[in-house]
Structure formats: structure tokens, C-alpha cells
Amino acid sequence: xxxxxxxxxxxxxxxxxxxxxxxxxxxxxxxxxxxxxxxxxxxxxxxxxxxxxxxxxxxxxxxxxxxxxxxxxxxxxxxxxxxxxxxxxxxxxxxxxxxxxxxxxxxxxxxxxxxxxxxxxxxxxxxxxxxxxxxxxxxxxxxxxxxxxxxxxxxxxxxxxxxxxxxxxxxxxxxxxxxxxxxxxxxxxxxxxxxxxxxxxxxxxxxxxxxxxxxxx
Amino acid sequence: xxxxxxxxxxxxxxxxxxxxxxxxxxxxxxxxxxxxxxxxxxxxxxxxxxxxxxxxxxxxxxxxxxxxxxxxxxxxxxxxxxxxxxxxxxxxxxxxxxxxxxxxxxxxxxxxxxxxxxxxxxxxxxxxxxxxxxxxxxxxxxxxxxxxxxxxxxxxxxxxxxxxxxxxxxxxxxxxxxxxxxxxxxxxxxxxxxxxxxxxxxxxxxxxxxxxxxxxx
Numbered sequence: 001x002x003x004x005x006x007x008x009x010x011x012x013x014x015x016x017x018x019x020x021x022x023x024x025x026x027x028x029x030x031x032x033x034x035x036x037x038x039x040x041x042x043x044x045x046x047x048x049x050x051x052x053x054x055x056x057x058x059x060x061x062x063x064x065x066x067x068x069x070x071x072x073x074x075x076x077x078x079x080x081x082x083x084x085x086x087x088x089x090x091x092x093x094x095x096x097x098x099x100x101x102x103x104x105x106x107x108x109x110x111x112x113x114x115x116x117x118x119x120x121x122x123x124x125x126x127x128x129x130x131x132x133x134x135x136x137x138x139x140x141x142x143x144x145x146x147x148x149x150x151x152x153x154x155x156x157x158x159x160x161x162x163x164x165x166x167x168x169x170x171x172x173x174x175x176x177x178x179x180x181x182x183x184x185x186x187x188x189x190x191x192x193x194x195x196x197x198x199x200x201x202x203x204x205x206x207x208x209x210x211x212x213x214x215x216x217x
Numbered sequence: 218x219x220x221x222x223x224x225x226x227x228x229x230x231x232x233x234x235x236x237x238x239x240x241x242x243x244x245x246x247x248x249x250x251x252x253x254x255x256x257x258x259x260x261x262x263x264x265x266x267x268x269x270x271x272x273x274x275x276x277x278x279x280x281x282x283x284x285x286x287x288x289x290x291x292x293x294x295x296x297x298x299x300x301x302x303x304x305x306x307x308x309x310x311x312x313x314x315x316x317x318x319x320x321x322x323x324x325x326x327x328x329x330x331x332x333x334x335x336x337x338x339x340x341x342x343x344x345x346x347x348x349x350x351x352x353x354x355x356x357x358x359x360x361x362x363x364x365x366x367x368x369x370x371x372x373x374x375x376x377x378x379x380x381x382x383x384x385x386x387x388x389x390x391x392x393x394x395x396x397x398x399x400x401x402x403x404x405x406x407x408x409x410x411x412x413x414x415x416x417x418x419x420x421x422x423x424x425x426x427x428x429x430x431x432x433x434x
Contacts, residue, residue, distance in 0.1 A: 064298060071288040081281060081301065088305070168394050177385050180397040188405070 005070045012066070012083045015059045016090070017139045022052050023093045024132035027193060030097035030104075031125030034186065035118070039108040042101035052094035056087045063087075082203040086139075089196040093132070096193040100125075103182055112182050114175045117167060121183075124160050124190040127153050131197045138201060142208040147201035157194040161187050222287045229283070229300045232276045233307070234356045239269050240310045241349035244410060247314035247321075248342030251403065252335070256325040259318035269311035273304045280304075299420045303356075306413040310349070313410040317342075320399055329399050331392050334384060338400075341377050341407040344370050348414045355418060359425040364418035374411040378404050 026045055033042035063083050066072070072080055103112050113121055131153050138146040164187040167173060168180050175183070243262055250259035280300050283289070289297055320329050330338055348370050355363040381404040384390060385397055392400070 064294060067284065067298070068290040068294050073285040077281060077285050081284070084298065084301070085305070088302070165398065168398060173394055175394070177390055177392070177394075177397045180394045181382065181385060181401045184398045184401040185405070188402070 005066070005072065005076065008062075008066050008070065009076075009079060012059065012063060012080070013139065015055065015062065016083060016086055017136055019052060019055045019059065019087065019090045020132065020136040020139050022048070022055065023090050023097070024129065024136055026052065026094055026097040027100075027125075027132045028129045030100040031122075031129055033101045033104045034112055035122055035125065037104055037108055037111050039105050042105040042108075045101035046098050046105070049094050049098045053091060056091040059087045060084055079207055082207060086200050086203055089200050093193050093196045096189045096196075099189045100186060103186055107178070107182065112186065114179050116172075117164065117175075117179075117183055120160055120164060120167070121186060121190075124157055124187070127157050127160075128190055128193050131157075131194055135197050135200060138204050142204060144205050144208050147205045150197050150201045154194040154198045157191055161191040222283070222289065222293065225279075225283050225287065226293075226296060229276065229280060229297070230356065232272065232279065233300060233303055234353060236269060236272045236276065236304065236307045237349065237353045237356050239265070239272065240307050240314070241346065241353055243269065243311055243314040244317075244342075244349050245346045247317040248339075248346055250318045250321045251329055252339055252342065254321055254325055254328050256322050259322040259325075262318035263315050263322070266311050266315045270308060273308040276304045277301055296424055299424060303417050303420055306417050310410050310413045313406045313413075316406045317403060320403055324395070324399065329403065331396050333389075334381065334392075334396075334400055337377055337381060337384070338403060338407075341374055341404070344374050344377075345407055345410050348374075348411055352414050352417060355421050359421060361422050361425050364422045367414055367418045371411040371415045374408055378408040 026048060029041050030045045032038060033045060063080050066080055067077075070076075111118075131150055134146050134150050134153075137143070138150065164183055168175065168183050173180075243265060246258050246265075247262045249255060250262060280297050283297055284294075287293075328335075348367050351363050351367050351370075354360070355367065381400055385392065385400050390397075
């Protein structure tokens with residue numbers, strides 16, 4: 001029974017890695033569609049989000065089946081519950097990619113944000129892609145050093161998020177309302193994307209070390 | 218054993234009702250702090266969010282204890298898993314109230330949005346408060362008619378959300394960048410608040426009818 005359970009846990013882990021891989025691909029494409037106003041890439045991101053949603057639903061069903069069949073307790077139980085939560089966060093990260101691509105699509109053939117902000121968003125996008133790739137590694141290896149590095153990158157995203165508001169609310173800002181709306185939303189989506197990654201990191205850290213981190217700490 | 222389980226489920230339900238009550242109070246105060254630029258009320262909302270977070274963590278711990286002790290299967294298992302998800306959504310709804318109040322606090326002593334948009338935000342706030350109160354009733358009674366009515370109100374919020382963008386991006390918009398940012402964020406927070414309520418409604422509908430609705434359908 002124990003062996004079957006361990007095997008099922010590995011299956012859960014592999015699926016989480018797989019979903020995180022889809023999310024990494026999705027934020028990479030979303031960022032490129034945003035930076036380059038590539039509307040067909042944007043549409044690809046939007047269409048592919050369904051695969052992430054579906055994979056998350058299937059993972060949830062697997063986790064519930066494991067709970068029912070294996071009746072895990074103590075740490076084993078928390079591992080399965082954590083998997084459910086990680087899957088929900090990954091699904092939301094896919095939504096953020098979609099939202100970023102939707103902005104690119106709405107404004108096409110115009111670019112989404114004015115020139116002065118493009119380097120900032122290019123950097124936010126680059127960091128989110130890096131965070132997503134690290135998340136794949138973290139879920140695969142449970143190496144807590146990666147969790148730490150994700151948190152550091154989240155701090156940089158937060159700083160960039162604040163800098164967007166500084167710019168948009170500064171005296172030199174010449175953008176029109178549409179630029180302000182897009183910058184506000186895009187910045188928020190990038191920031192939320194990274195937040196979800198941090199939230200997942202905390203859960204993986206628990207799985208690796210046994211230190212339970214409450215959902216919203 | 219079955220009787221103990223039923224009693225524990227009632228305890229879970231009561232706690233969800235209680236947390237939803239805190240959320241209803243929080244969005245009511247957040248909306249008032251926003252409409253009336255009441256900075257002390259805004260600070261109350263921000264400080265009280267901790268109670269919602271704490272109550273959600275405790276509910277999660279209770280649910281995990283029930284999973285471990287009662288080892289529920291089939292529908293019973295899904296009820297407990299649903300409770301975990303409902304608690305996560307309620308916690309996020311509290312965060313949205315907090316964000317709305319933070320906007321009021323940041324702009325104080327100025328009002329958050331220009332006159333032309335205040336009726337729209339007053340209406341979004343009114344609807345979100347109504348939705349939160351209905352959620353309390355829904356969680357208490359499991360009356361699926363309430364779930365339906367929450368969905369209808371969410372449709373109205375979505376329409377108002379779009380109307381904010383129409384206004385902000387329209388030719389008559391005279392707002393400064395700060396008004397555009399605030400309107401964009403406030404509208405997004407109200408919309409997300411209602412989305413979470415709909416997501417909870419679907420889960421309660423399952424609890425009442427047995428029709429399982431996947432996490433993100």
C-alpha cells in the first residue's frame with residue numbers, strides 16, 4: 001500500500017512539473033506577444049490556456065482519488081492537499097499569461113504600452129519567465145535553494161511593479177488613458193504571476209523540509 | 218463515526234458562514250471607505266483582514282484534521298475538499314476588500330475616482346456587498362436559488378466593469394493618470410470579488426445537488 005502511495009505521489013509530482021512546464025511556455029509566449037505585438041502568438045496563448053485548465057482539473061481528480069483510496073494521514077495527507085493548492089495556483093498563473101496576451105491582442109496593431117515603459121515590461125516578463133522555469137525545476141527537484149531564488153526575483157518584480165506606478169503617476173508621463181490602463185493591468189498581472197509562484201514555493205518548501213507554511217503567510 | 222463526521226461537517230459549514238460574514242462586513246466597510254474617502258474606516262478594513270486570514274487558516278486545519286480522522290470517501294471527501302477551496306476564495310475576497318480600502322487610503326484626502334465614475338463604483342460596491350450577504354445565506358441554507366441570483370449579479374458587475382473601461386477610454390474622459398489607475402484597479406478588484414463569489418456558489422451548488430463542477434468551469 002505504502003509503495004503504491006509513493007508511486008502515486010510521484011505521479012502527482014510529475015503532473016505538477018508538467019503543468020508548470022505549460023505555464024512556463026505560456027508566460028514566455030505571452031511576454032513575447034506583448035513585447036512584439038504578435039497577435040497570432042497572443043491567440044496561441046489564449047487558446048492553449050485550456051490545456052493548463054484541463055491538466056489542473058485532471059491533477060485534482062487524481063489527488064482526490066488518492067485521498068479516497070490511500071487515506072493518507074499526517075505529512076502524507078498534507079502533501080496531497082498541497083498538490084491541490086499548487087495546481088490551483090498554476091492554473092491562475094496560466095490565466096495571468098492569458099490576460100497579458102489579451103492586452104496585446106486588444107491593442108493590436110498598436111503596441112500595448114508606450115516606449116518609455118517597454119524596457120520595464122520586458123524586464124518584468126523576463127523575470128516572470130525565469131520564475132516559471134525555476135518553478136519547474138523546484139517542483140522536479142524540491143531543491144529549496146530554488147525557492148529562495150524565486151522569492152528574490154519576486155522582490156524585483158514587486159519593485160518594478162511600484163516603478164510602473166511611479167512612472168505613470170509622474171509629471172513626465174505623456175501616455176493617454178489607454179496606455180495608463182494597459183500599464184496598470186499588465187503590471188498587476190505580472191506581479192500576481194510572481195505572487196502565485198512564491199505561494200507555490202512555500203508549499204514545496206514544506207514538502208521538502210516538513211515546515212508547514214500556512215496558505216497565506 | 219458517521220455521526221461525528223456529520224457534526225464535524227456542520228462545524229465546517231458554520232465556520233464558512235462565519236468567514237463569509239466577516240467578508241461581507243469587510244466589503245461593506247471597504248465600499249463605504251472608498252465612496253466617502255473615510256480613511257479610518259479604510260484602516261479598519263485593512264487591519265481586520267488578518268481575522269479573515271486567521272479564520273481561513275483555522276478552517277483549513279479543521280478540514281485537514283477531518284480528512285485524517287474520518288477518512289471520508291466519495292461525496293463526503295469532495296465536501297471537505299470543497300470547503301478548503303471555498304475558504305481560499307473567501308480569503309481572496311477579503312484581500313479584494315483590503316485593496317479597495319488601500320486605494321481610498323492612498324488618495325486621502327482626495328477622493329479615489331472623479332465624479333463621473335462615482336455612481337458606477339457606488340453601484341459595483343452595492344452589488345458586491347449584496348453578493349457577499351447572499352453568499353452568507355447560500356452557505357447557511359445551501360439554497361441553490363441564491364447561487365443563481367449571485368451569478369446574475371456577477372453579470373451586472375461584469376457589465377459595470379466593462380463600462381468603466383468604456384468611460385476611461387472614451388473621448389469625454391478628463392481624468393488624470395491617477396484617476397485612470399485607480400478606476401482600473403478598483404474595477405478589477407470589484408470584478409474579482411464577484412468572480413470568487415461565483416466560484417464558491419458553484420461549489421455550494423455541488424454540495425447541495427451532487428453535480429460536481431470542476432474548479433475553473
